Amino acid sequence: MGPLTKRTQGRDLRAFWLLAPTMAVLAVVIAYPVLRAVYLSFQDDAGLNEETGRFESGGFAGFQHYLMWLTGDCGTGAGSCPDGNLGSDFWQAVGITFFFAVVTVAIEVVLGLWMATVMNRTFVGRSLLRASVLIPWAIPTAVTAKLWFFIFAENGIANKMFGTDIAWTTDPWTSRFAVIIADVWKTTPFMALLILAGLQLIPSDVYEAARVDGASKWKQFVHITLPLVKPALMVAVLFRTLDVLRMYDLPAILTSTSGASPTATVSILVVDEMRSGNFNSASALSTMVFLMIFAVAFIMVKFLGANVVRTQEEQRKGVR
Template identity: 80%
Template structure:
């Protein structure tokens, strides 16, 4: 009887605790539903509506009505009406913008992961001035992206520091490949410290005894790095790569300030294309493009969490089991 009474009181306490947690979280969830949920649903609704225009029968400016998947098909098939969108139009720039976006994501995240791992390993060591180094590394990441882009815009200008130091006259902001490299350099300079700090947090969780035991067993520095550091820091590394990949896939301000927002530049990303379409007054087709961007980012995040995240967790569990044995 006492056990039943005790279990009954436990259930009552659990219900009360859950209710208290619900009422604490409910205001935040309500605000997020209004601030985030409504705009997302509104954008999806507008993506299925035709653009506003002049009604030939009444001569009035009216809504276009239901358009179905016309806007989505226009972006995906690059067909404006019954013909292929001519070069230079926003409809013809969708797939090149997607390719540019993924190019930036692969190159910048790869460089930032390698550079961030090296920086984290250096900052994890004990030496004089380590605290000052960790604080100074935060400076590029703390600078607003718009300020960073304007800074590098002056560096890569025709008479900027880059051309003066290299003794060249490269058009860093207009040349097809030079402008891409300019965006990559600026993005790596700004966000590699972010990767380093996330990876450093993972390195701090590795027990020092593990390295000492490896040294006693005669393991070299490379063996300690490949057999201890990389496997144990992999979960933190995967989180850093995931965050940065999702961030790069929606990149806008850095390439927009460096190379412009016309929609047909070599550094045009999908987010720049969305803004360019909105400035052209095509709010409904821009809503469809925004929805496609959301689905693209969601698919990438799902794949990375499903496969890379699961592998990281499995590796960590195997390491723990091996240590216990």
């Protein structure tokens, strides 16, 4: 047992030294910025102290920045309240962010499932179709935003095609749906690709047995395709939800970069705050964004992950 224990410990120690450089790089690139942002979120911005009338470099502010974003109360002391960025802007940005997440992910699930079902069939030119479908996803987001900006311009293709005079990028609700259309066009292929990977794992014998039993196409889809593709579908939904919650470049380029814009997400609010020079309050807001995304990811993994594990267990039992 002695030599075996030493050899086991030696392997564990060698594995540690092999992983140490990577962990050190991750600590510098990821851990330090996160911890630094959290630290700055509790510091006051430098500015004029309203009580003393002097310019101060700031100090410990406690939860002042967090309360400012949640309630709109800026408090007193060095670092005045950022102009126009109060609690109302934060909750509006949160509502817009979740609105984009729910609507875009729901549409992408339907379209992605349909596209994956079509690409999973055997026909001439299937490889060409799969490659061409990925083109919108491969285009950089900034290029996509500019492309749709020209389409939704006042004299753009959309208004000329439908004979309308819609303010696609300035009207509050129209601009939101313009962002949704552009995002769905770009990221639906990614959703379809993940779902297609799940469809290809389904044995063809299952569908043949269903056809022999007289099951219609709809019953095959409901009772075979959906249950068996559920693990891949849940992973796709999780990835896309977390991606939309941190959306910045598409609405910022397509409509506006202002924090008061009707399409301003929380990430746009963070960048707008940094451009205003309020780095500490921006750090508090970015920390809240991190906690929001972490909470959504935890809830989805907790519930959707359990469903995926349960589905896989049921599949193994069915095979046995």
